Amino acid sequence: MAKETGRKLIAQNKKARHDYHILDTYEAGLVLTGTEVKSLRQGRASLVDGFAQLDGGEAWLHNVHIPEYSQGTWTNHSARRKRKMLLHRAEIDKLIVKTQETGHTLVPLALYFKDGRAKVEIALAKGKKEYDKRQTLREKQDRRESDRAISAARRRQRA
Incomplete structure (x- = not known):
């Protein structure tokens, strides 16, 4: 084995x-x-x-x-x-x-x-603290939205 x-x-x-x-x-x-x-x-x-x-x-x-x-x-x-x-x-x-x-x-x-x-x-x-947790979630959400916007712009460039 x-x-x-x-x-x-x-x-x-x-x-x-x-x-x-x-x-x-x-x-x-x-x-x-x-x-x-x-x-x-x-x-x-x-x-x-x-x-x-x-x-x-x-x-x-x-x-x-x-x-x-x-x-x-x-x-x-x-x-x-x-x-x-x-x-x-x-x-x-x-x-x-x-x-x-x-x-x-x-x-x-x-x-x-x-x-x-x-x-x-x-x-x-x-x-x-509670506000730290909210801040972390907000940063994560902002990062996700910016990534989506960048990938959408790249898709439009290719088309």
Whole structure:
């Protein structure tokens, strides 16, 4: 059997980019049980309410929903248990300092397999205010309209 290579996306948190200003991203490994890995291989997970926390010099992922494995027995895992993230000591120390600043938090952006190992992409983020969200939507809409106008003008030139 050939070794799995590349990146296979399982779940991503699209709402995080809408609700937060992303300041920095990190890739972390996850400590999982066998049934969690099997459930992830089926492509089942949700990052919607997830968040990361630094506790006692360790990084933990909370509220990420990995549903129970359908063929699992009594060894099955609980769906929303806290999971340990694997980061370098220097990264953890840096994140501890950054998250102590007001308004900064750690949010999971994506859950994926990289070369056969489960990884989570976490972001150091700062919460957006309501007017920031509206501003972002307005910019996105303006960009889309200008792109449409440019493509329409190009089509008219060709014709």
